[in-house]
Amino acid sequence: MSFTQAAHKLLVIPGPIEFSDPVLLANATPGTAHTSPAFIPVFGESLSLLREVLLSKKESGSQPFLIAGSGTLGWDATAANLIEQGEEAVVLNTGYFSDGFADCLEAYGAKVTQVKAEVGSIPTDDAIVSALASKPKLLTITHVDTSTGVLSPAGHIASLVKKHSPDTLIALDAVCSVASEEIKFDEWGVDVVLSATQKGLGVPPGLSVVLASKRAIQTVESRKTPIGAYYISWKRWTPVMQNYEAGKPSYFATPPVQLIYALNTSLKAILSSPIADRFAAHKKASAYVKDSLAELGLDFVPKSRDIAANGMTAVRFPKGVTAPDVLPKLAEKDIVVAGGIHKAIASEYFRIGHMGITAVDRERGDLEKVIKGVKEVLGKA
C-alpha cells in the first residue's frame, strides 16, 4: 500500500519533526487489538530495537518501556519509581527542561539540589563533584535542553558519578537526543534514559520511551515504601513489557497500537544503516546549519560548538531583529521554525530542528531550504 502525505509547511522546529510517509501510513494502521497475533511481535520487536538505538544489550538486564504519554511522563516515571520521600536528587540544569525535571522530582517528594549553569553553558566538573559529596540517590542530566540547544557531555558526567558517588542513579533526559546523539547506555552506566517519539525517533507525539537499567529495576523492587502512583509504576509495567518482548500478549493499560506500529517502522528505518552513520549524519547536518548561520554573522546560544546539540540549533537574532521580523516571514515561505523559550533570553533567539529525515535524507533539501529562507528574510540572500 503506498501513501503520500498531504502537502504541508516544512516543519523544522526541535520537535515534532517531519515524518516519513511509511511512518505516517503505519500510524493509520486499521483497528487492531493490542493482544492480536499481528501486533504482539511488532510491540516486542520495538522494545528490542529501542535497546539497539541506545547501544544496550538485553543481557545487561536493561528494561525498555513504551507507554502512552508524552516525554514529560518519563520524568514522572523516574521520580515515582526511583525516589522515596525526602531522598536527594541532583539536577544538572542547562535550561527550561531541567527546571521542569526538578519541579517534577519535588512533586514526588525528592529533596532537589540544582547545579545551574549559565545560559548556554554546562555545569563545571567541580560543581558536579561537589554536588555528589552528599551521595544523592539520583542525578539527572538533560542531554539536550531543547530551550537552549546545549548538549551535555553525558558520558563524561556519568564517569564523574561513577568515580565520586557510584551508588547514585543516573537519569538522562534524552527527549531531544535519542537517535540524534550517541547514547552508550550500557557503557556509560546510565540508569534511565527517558524520551519521546516526536524528535529524533521521527514518530508522531504520544509515546513515552524509557530504558531503565537492571540497577534501576532492582531499586524499584527494593523500595521501602510503595510507589505513590499507578499508571507509571514500573512494577506493573515490567511484566507486560517482558511478555510482549517474549512474544506473549499481556495487559496493564491499552498500548497506543498505531503509534507503536509507527515507531516500529521508524526504528527499522533507523537501524537499516549502522547507527554510528546516523549520528555522523546528524553532526554533518548540524555543521551545515551552524556554519551557514555563522557565515551570516549570527551567534549561537550554546557558548561553544562542542556543547551544541547536533539535532537542533539555537541561534541569536542579529541586533535589532526580533521573532516577529523573522518567524512569520519564514512561515510565509512554508518554513516553520520555533521561537525562544528560555525565560532569560526568550526574545533574543530562535530554534531550528534538524533531526530525523531532515538531517539524514539530505536529498530532501530541507536544510538548504531553511538556510535560503533565513538568508532571504534577514536580507542576506
Next chain:
Amino acid sequence: MSFTQAAHKLLVIPGPIEFSDPVLLANATPGTAHTSPAFIPVFGESLSLLREVLLSKKESGSQPFLIAGSGTLGWDATAANLIEQGEEAVVLNTGYFSDGFADCLEAYGAKVTQVKAEVGSIPTDDAIVSALASKPKLLTITHVDTSTGVLSPAGHIASLVKKHSPDTLIALDAVCSVASEEIKFDEWGVDVVLSATQKGLGVPPGLSVVLASKRAIQTVESRKTPIGAYYISWKRWTPVMQNYEAGKPSYFATPPVQLIYALNTSLKAILSSPIADRFAAHKKASAYVKDSLAELGLDFVPKSRDIAANGMTAVRFPKGVTAPDVLPKLAEKDIVVAGGIHKAIASEYFRIGHMGITAVDRERGDLEKVIKGVKEVLGKA
C-alpha cells in the same frame, strides 16, 4: 485527499474498535507543531466538542482535558488531583476495571471501601447508601465494566449521592461508555468523567479523555497538600486547556497532535447527527446482537438486559464449549472478538464490541457478519 485503510480482520472487541478512513487519515496528518495556527483551533474545538458529547455546557465551568495517555491515566488523574492522604473513597465494584480503579486510588493514599456486586450484577441502592454514611470524599462508578459488560445506572447512582452525601465527589469511569451510552454530565452532577479514545469515540488508543466539573477543579485548588504527581496535575494542565480552547497556544507537555486531529475528525462525525440518535443506534445494535445470541440459546454475563451495556455484549459459551473452540475459528473468518477477563468466570464467556461505526453505520454489515460467524462456529447456522 482520499484514503482507504488496508484490508484487515473485522475488529469487534470492546475496544479498540474499527476506525473510519477519515479518522485514520487524520491520524496520518503530516508533522505539525503543537503551537501552529493550523493545530490550535483543532485542539480547542475538540475540547468544546467533548463537552457536547457529554451533555455539558461551558457555562457550568466544566473543564475538559485531552492528554497523551491511556484510559487508565484518568484513574491516576482522578486520584492524584482529588484525593489527599487518608481520605475516603467508595468504589462501586462491577468487575475487573473497578478493581483497578480501587488499586489506583490506594496507590495515591486513599482509604478505599469497595461495594462489591455479584458478577454480572450491580450494587444495591441500600449498599450504596450505607457506604455513603461516612460521607466519603469520592465515589467511583464504572459506567460499563468492560470485563462483564455490566452497565451501571450512573444517573440513578448520582442521585443517591446527591441525596445522601451531597459533598461526595462522583467520578465516572466511562472508558467503555463515552459516545455509546448517554452521559448527562451537568444534569447528573458528575464531577469527573474519564475515558479513552479507542472505544465509543472511534479513535486509535493513546489519548486520555477527561471532563472535570467546576467543583472538581475547585477541590484541586483548595487542596491542603500539594499534588503528589506532575504530568497529571490539573493545576498544570488547566491553563493550557483553557488557552487552547480560547484559541491561544500553550505548553506544558507536547500534546499528541495526530491523535487530536483524529479525535477532532471523529467528534465532528459523531455530532453531525443529534447525539440522542447515536445512543439510540447503539441500543438498536445492542438489541440486535443480544436478541440474535439469545435466539441461539446463549446466556449473558449481566443478569438482566437493563444492566447490560449497549456498546458491548458479554455472552456465555454454551455448556461444554470454551474459548479455543470459538475465538480462533472466528478469527479464521476474519472476525476478532475478545475472550473473558473477569477472573471468576474468565473461561466461561466471550465479548463482542459494538461501538462506533460498527454500531451506527449498519450498512457496513459488521454485526450481521459477526452473528453469522458465531452461528457457524457454534454449528447453529
